[in-house]
Amino acid sequence: MKASNLFSPQIVGSIEIKNRIVMAPMTRCRAIDNIPNELMAEYYTQRSSAGLIITEGTSPSPNGLGYARIPGVFSEKQVEGWKKTTTAVHKNGGKIIVQLMHSGRISHPLNMHKDAQILAPSAVKAAGQMWTDLKGLQDFVVPKEMTPQEILHARTEYVAAAENGLFAGFDGVELHSANGYLLEEFLSPISNLRKDNYGGSVENRCRFVIEVVTAVANAIGKEKTGIRLSPYGVASDMPHYPEIDATYDYLSKELNKLDIAYIHLVDHSAMGAPAVPLEIKKVIRNNFKNTIILCGGFDKETAEAAIESGLTDLVAFGRPFINNPDLVKRFENNWPLSQDLNMDLFYTADEKGYTDYPFYKIE
Numbered sequence: 001m002k003a004s005n006l007f008s009p010q011i012v013g014s015i016e017i018k019n020r021i022v023m024a025p026m027t028r029c030r031a032i033d034n035i036p037n038e039l040m041a042e043y044y045t046q047r048s049s050a051g052l053i054i055t056e057g058t059s060p061s062p063n064g065l066g067y068a069r070i071p072g073v074f075s076e077k078q079v080e081g082w083k084k085t086t087t088a089v090h091k092n093g094g095k096i097i098v099q100l101m102h103s104g105r106i107s108h109p110l111n112m113h114k115d116a117q118i119l120a121p122s123a124v125k126a127a128g129q130m131w132t133d134l135k136g137l138q139d140f141v142v143p144k145e146m147t148p149q150e151i152l153h154a155r156t157e158y159v160a161a162a163e164n165g166l167f168a169g170f171d172g173v174e175l176h177s178a179n180g181y182l183l184e185e186f187l188s189p190i191s192n193l194r195k196d197n198y199g200g201s202v203e204n205r206c207r208f209v210i211e212v213v214t215a216v217a218n219a220i221g222k223e224k225t226g227i228r229l230s231p232y233g234v235a236s237d238m239p240h241y242p243e244i245d246a247t248y249d250y251l252s253k254e255l256n257k258l259d260i261a262y263i264h265l266v267d268h269s270a271m272g273a274p275a276v277p278l279e280i281k282k283v284i285r286n287n288f289k290n291t292i293i294l295c296g297g298f299d300k301e302t303a304e305a306a307i308e309s310g311l312t313d314l315v316a317f318g319r320p321f322i323n324n325p326d327l328v329k330r331f332e333n334n335w336p337l338s339q340d341l342n343m344d345l346f347y348t349a350d351e352k353g354y355t356d357y358p359f360y361k362i363e
């Protein structure tokens with residue numbers, strides 16, 4: 001039998017990782033008062049045999065805390081809270097990156113501090129609803145169109161949060177420019193109707209993302225900076241538009257010029273979304289010379305094949321890491337994966353369905 005290619009050490013930017021298995025970012029809503037806690041440290045530590053952990057979406061700003069109980073990394077308490085996770089993961093030999101997720105229009109006032117604002121490139125409401133702890137499911141609201149000053153301010157919030165992330169002990173930062181949140185809202189001409197130099201042409205729609213990446217890379221180092229993209233993704237009401245290919249072709253070329261550590265590409269077809277055309281994955285792969293991470297619906301065999309084909313360097317696994325804290329060991333030993341994934345407990349508040357999934361036991 002051919003040896004697996006999943007277990008060779010790699011270097012991502014400046015981060016040395018022990019295998020090619022990445023734990024995908026997953027919001028789990030355990031951060032009571034938006035502050036990372038001991039329970040979260042335990043959850044990530046259980047999964048620290050991954051070559052690289054990418055945390056759940058973590059807000060750089062009070063304005064980006066759209067969901068109930070998601071963490072931030074903009075206050076001193078949040079930074080102190082995250083240190084518990086980074087210290088424990090490092091002690092266990094793992095590497096961990098914080099995903100900066102500004103939820104933009106995918107927010108509800110009931111989830112946010114009363115002085116926070118729901119901001120987006122344009123005042124275009126997303127279709128759909130979101131969970132609030134106070135009143136259950138609620139419709140999205142019309143966001144406030146960002147002024148040029150608010151755009152500048154949001155960029156400074158990303159930079160401060162990235163710096164806080166390193167101070168909290170993270171090995172790097174992933175900018176969440178996927179799945180319909182603030183950064184992707186700028187990329188799409190359906191959520192971005194601006195008439196200034198942040199809207200209209202491909203170059204203008206990519207401007208905010210490129211400015212944020214540039215500023216973060218300048219602040220913490222390009223070798224510690226990555227980005228997540230979801231071309232053709234439809235999550236959070238992001239319909240397809242005719243210039244998708246042109247947008248991601250341009251964006252990936254610009255990201256290559258910035259020489260950042262990685263691009264993390266998402267394909268949610270395994271979750272019922274339309275498939276991401278292979279062609280756009282290849283375009284991004286060819287345009288971008290540093291590390292590519294692919295994510296979405298992989299198992300051990302398809303991950304090995306994707307690496308073998310040259311389409312990606314690393315593979316991220318999301319749901320399999322929830323109910324298989326020892327996913328890496330199971331892959332290494334060809335042990336069966338757990339089948340009991342409880343989706344009802346994805347976003348609840350306590351340890352059930354979070355830190356209580358068992359490690360594999362040989363009978």
Ligand SMILES: Cc1cc2nc3c(=O)[nH]c(=O)nc-3n(C[C@H](O)[C@H](O)[C@H](O)COP(=O)(O)O)c2cc1C
Pocket residue numbers: 024025026027028055056057099101176178179228266267268270295296297298316317318319320346
């Ligand atoms: C419970 C849950 C929470 C998620 N939260 C995030 C998130 O915070 N940020 C993000 O970029 N993707 C998020 N995702 C998407 C995953 O990172 C991943 O792309 C998706 O689960 C597909 O990979 P899989 O088929 O291996 O599960 C989430 C997925 C799940 C299941």
